[in-house]
Amino acid sequence: MSDLEIQQDDLYPPEYRAAQKAQATALKAEASDHGLRMETYLVPSIAEWVLTQVERGRFLDPSEAVFAAMQVFTELDAYPDLHEELFRREINKRLNDDGPTIPGDEALAGLKERIKRRAEREPPTWVKVPYPS
Numbered sequence: 001m002s003d004l005e006i007q008q009d010d011l012y013p014p015e016y017r018a019a020q021k022a023q024a025t026a027l028k029a030e031a032s033d034h035g036l037r038m039e040t041y042l043v044p045s046i047a048e049w050v051l052t053q054v055e056r057g058r059f060l061d062p063s064e065a066v067f068a069a070m071q072v073f074t075e076l077d078a079y080p081d082l083h084e085e086l087f088r089r090e091i092n093k094r095l096n097d098d099g100p101t102i103p104g105d106e107a108l109a110g111l112k113e114r115i116k117r118r119a120e121r122e123p124p125t126w127v128k129v130p131y132p133s
Helices: 003-011 014-033 046-056 062-078 080-095 106-120
Strands: none
Touching: 003 106, 046 062, 062 106
């Protein structure tokens, strides 16, 4: 089990994780042939970055930005050493940050609270613009 899976298991109830995995298994074969349409939630900082890129014309819409990001992510899978190096650099950058520190238990409690608050309010939704006929 990876560190990410362990972290996610700490945040979500086991039945919720099991339902997500079951749905992935059920859709995988058909998605392999036809692709997958899904709703994606972006945390505020990433949502702002994506919308700025759309405004600048780098991406046509948020869907294209997510596609590009996933493409880079899957390409990075072929280079686990590079992935690990990037991860180490990010950890070191955060360890060397002079900002305030938060104890682990407090940070996890805060994260769970943010997840709960976000579940109580619907974020804005991008509506796909119809292609002109």
